[in-house]
Amino acid sequence: MSIHEKNDFDISNYDHMAVLMRHPNFNNDWQNSSESFSLTEEDYFYQQNDGFNSLPGLKGILYAIYISIFFIGICGNVLICYVVFRNKSMHTVTNFFIANLALSNILLCTFAVPFTSIYFFMSKWVFGRVLCHLVPYIEGASVYITAFTLMSIAIDRYLVTMYPFKPRLQLTSCYIIVLAVWILAGLLILPNGIFMVLVNTENGIYCDEVWPHESSRKAFAVLTLILQFVIPFIIIIFCYLNVCIDIKKHALSMPGAESFEKDEMERESTRRINRMLIIMVIFFYTSWLPFNIYNLTLNLS
Numbered sequence: 001m002s003i004h005e006k007n008d009f010d011i012s013n014y015d016h017m018a019v020l021m022r023h024p025n026f027n028n029d030w031q032n033s034s035e036s037f038s039l040t041e042e043d044y045f046y047q048q049n050d051g052f053n054s055l056p057g058l059k060g061i062l063y064a065i066y067i068s069i070f071f072i073g074i075c076g077n078v079l080i081c082y083v084v085f086r087n088k089s090m091h092t093v094t095n096f097f098i099a100n101l102a103l104s105n106i107l108l109c110t111f112a113v114p115f116t117s118i119y120f121f122m123s124k125w126v127f128g129r130v131l132c133h134l135v136p137y138i139e140g141a142s143v144y145i146t147a148f149t150l151m152s153i154a155i156d157r158y159l160v161t162m163y164p165f166k167p168r169l170q171l172t173s174c175y176i177i178v179l180a181v182w183i184l185a186g187l188l189i190l191p192n193g194i195f196m197v198l199v200n201t202e203n204g205i206y207c208d209e210v211w212p213h214e215s216s217r218k219a220f221a222v223l224t225l226i227l228q229f230v231i232p233f234i235i236i237i238f239c240y241l242n243v244c245i246d247i248k249k250h251a252l253s254m255p256g257a258e259s260f261e262k263d264e265m266e267r268e269s270t271r272r273i274n275r276m277l278i279i280m281v282i283f284f285y286t287s288w289l290p291f292n293i294y295n296l297t298l299n300l301s
Contacts (some may be wrong), residue, residue, distance in 0.1 A: 059121070066117040073109035077102035093174045094273065097153045100178050101146060101280070108142040111135050124204030132207035137193025143288060144185035144228055150281050151232040152177055157274060158239035161246050188227060191220055221296050229289055236281055240274065247271055 080102040084090045115135045119125055125132060156169055192209065195217075199206040211217035 070109055070113045073105055077105045093156055093169045096174050097149055100149050104142045104145040112139040125207040129198055132198055133193045133196045140189035140192045141185045144189055145181055147228050147232040148181040151235050153277055154236040154239035158243055161243045218300055225292055225296050240278055243274055
């Protein structure tokens, strides 16, 4: 008799078992099986939401938060794209990079927010096989696009500040960079969309990733963290740190002449832009990095 039959598991194949084994409490439950172990799929997938479902007030608050995030995210980012593309005076490299960030956020809000929130509230997947592959793929690609775009902005600001007399990045080059970012993001996150499976249970269908080899899943998790966060973060820190040092160094130069006043005005404009961009970077990393570290820890455990 197989081990899952012995313990009343109604699992059709070992892909389903792999999903259960990734649950953080699985090892503890399994160790206690010698005394009394009757964990079914219903118990396993629903126990994490028991406390949540018993608090309708909390559920209402979360509904309101998700809906607000969805509409504010869509409307705000669509407005950014409209302003940048509509006004020719806004057609600069930095603004096009910011518009690319907005497009990535629109993609994330359209797919990740509604589908993942409904999946969480219903505790089962009701959107079919195609969206089971597509939603996590788009979510991962969007994070990659955001990270690479922020890195591109930092490099552009570094070149503009450190080498002010050299030709600036042209819009044609900006378009090529944006296209390369989208293609690279789509390729790097491709396994996250391929290795998604629908897990059939008595209470519904669940969508989770199942890899053919455990070592491949762990390697992909580590590689994703490095490429999505570590490398862009190092480059961004290097660029903005040098920019800040350069601005501070020029601030110490003696003002007085008209040329100095004009230069100071340009430097102040640069400081404002850099502050805004640095805040965007901080928001991105504080929002996504803890989740990805948790996800990496879960995958490596």
